[in-house]
Amino acid sequence: MDGTTRGTQPDDDSPQARAALALRRTPVVDGHNDLPVALRARTGGSVEGLDAHRPELHTDLPRLRAGGVGAQFWSVYVPSDLPEPEAAVATLEQLDLTHRLIAHYPDRLRAAVTADQAEAAIADGRIASLLGIEGGHSLASSLGVLRAYARLGVRYVTLTHNHNTPWADSATDAPGVGGLSAQGLAVVAELNRIGVLVDLSHTAESTQRAALAAAGAPVIFSHSSCRAVTGHPRNVSDEVLAxxxxxxxVVQLTFVPDFVSTEAAAWRAALAAERTRLGLPEQPWSWPRHPAPGEDPAAVAAETAAAFAAGPGAPPPPELQRWLDANPRPEATAAQVADHVERAREIAGLDHIGLGGDFDGVDRLPVDLPDVSGYPVLLGELAARGWSVGELEALTGRNVLRVLREAETRATEPLWPRG
Structure with a gap:
């Protein structure tokens, strides 16, 4: 990551060559990957076999390397409609799963909590592995629980997921406390004090504005895009980007089709309206249980698969299938993701953008970004629009590492060793 030649171009100045050079010099530091929950659902929490191609997943180790990923924030997501004590237990289970994942592949992955550790891992040819909690419900309204997570290596907390917490409003729930309550402001202050990043993805704009006004350290949006390009409530307004x-x-632009494609978002809304018109219930998704002591994870995975096949995975009824046949699902593209990247750059500036793919957290991805090997495609698209190698490096990882380092510097009582 030597900056002495940033901004120069390779001898071969093709977009692909620029993208490849940027990834060699500053690999991707991605803000959000849901592999841990995918493993809970598909394997009962087993971490075996990820050193080979896993077509049922968006993520495996060979494809991470092919995509130029140098550091990954692994999301330890649990559903936001779980009661808070259950959410805290489930979060510990997901933290355990992710620690087991990292430990199982010491020649490929390395745990990191600081920017220096992430850069050292990348320099040693490992993928630096950081942890992010996706939703303040996992804290169970306890700063003690937050500090315990930090001691387990958690480096960001998303203040909400799809539902409000008692102290913060979500982008996809009815307004509750009007952004952040006094308790929510105390959570932000504690995150800053111990050096854990405040993540504003999933939050309401009122929450974002309150957090930005109160924060004593840089925030992130770990996986969001631009509302001015696609009018989805999960996206960030120009006013907040400014x-x-x-x-x-930093806002880490995501690849979720409904967030990056107006057509995909409209199709999703039309599908929901058609289900309502037909009187069809919402498709339930049950949180996969954790294996009991002594229980074979494969048996739990088979139980989860059977429940999915009978629920969300069941064939649609004929009347809905007719609608699906008449209304094919639109595909999103890397070019549309690039539109969001460029909008965020225009409003927030080059120093305030990054990438957060959300792989293994959605059922569909852009047609030319189908898995974690696809980052070179997006960078090639941006290079074809005139981005230099140095500008691509800012996007891939330089900005996020700066934010991580600055949060460490501003922490008055970090719960992990510096350096």
């Missing part, structure tokens, strides 16, 4: 330079934070 506040990022004053905070120093």
């Amino acid at each position: 506040l990022l330079p004053g905070n120093g934070g």
Whole structure:
């Protein structure tokens, strides 16, 4: 990551060559990957076999390497409609799964909690593995629980997921406390104090504005895109993007089709309306249980698969299938993701953008970004639009590592060793 030649171009100045050079010099530091929950659902929490191609997943180790990923924030997601004590237990289970994943592949992965550790892992040819909690419900309204997570290596907390917490409003729930309550402001202050990043993806704009006004360290949006390009409530408004330079934070643009494609978002809304018109219930998804002591994870995975096949995975009824046949699902593209990247750059500036794919967290991805090997495609698209190698490096990892380092510097009582 030597910056002495940033901004120069390779002898071969093709877009693909620029993308490849940027990835060699500053590999991707991705903000959000849901492999841990995919493993819970598909394997009962087993971490075996990820050193080979796993077509049922978006993520495996060979494809991470092919995609130029140098550091990954692994999401330890648990559903936001779980009661908070259950959510805390499930979060510990997911943290355990992710630690087991990292430990199982010491020649490929290395745990990191600081920017220096992440850079050292990358320099040694490992994928630096950091942890992010996706939703404040996992804290069970306890700063003690938050500090315990930090001691287990958690480096960001998304303040909400799809539902409000008692102290913060979500983008996809009815307004509750009007952004952040006094308790929510205390959570932000504690995150800053111990050096854990505040993640504003999934939050309501009122929450974002309150957090940005209160934060004493840079924030991130670990996996969000631009509302001015696609009018989805999970995306970030231009007005909030314009506040990022004053905070120093970064928005990590995501690849979720409904967030990057107006057509995909409209199709999803039309499908929901058709299900309502037909009187069809919402498709339930049950949180996969953790194997009991002594229980074979494969047996739990088979139980989960059977429940999925009988529920969300069941064939649609004929009347809905007719609608699906008449209304094919639109495909999103890397070019549309690039549109969001460029919008975020235009409003927030080059120093305040990054990438957060959300692989293994959605059922569909852009047709030319189908798995974690696809980052070179997006960078090639941006290079074809005139981005230099140095500009691509800012996007891939330089900005996020700066934010991580600055949060460490501003922490008055970090719960992990510096350096």
